[in-house]
Amino acid sequence: MEQKIKSDTEINIGKNIHDLRKAKQIRQKDMVREMQLRGLPITREAYVKIEGGRQHIYASQLEAIKDVLGVSYDELLARKKMG
Secondary structure: OOOEEOOOOOEOHHHHHHHHHHHOOOOHHHHHHHHHHOOOOOOHHHHHHHHOOOOOEEHHHHHHHHHHHOOOHHHHOOEOOOO
């Protein structure tokens, strides 16, 4: 069974994904399509829940998102900036 990755109080994976996607000007539906083309069965609804922090993300989903966005795991798992 595939491992689920949970956000904690210092790391908000969904927000990080959202912010990185917006910075690259990629639409949610395009993210989902690219993930599906990589063989990952995901719906737009599931993707929206991941970005919103309402659904835990699987390791395979995180890997696909990393590849589509062209970012590192460090960027996806960055801690909140204190300030």
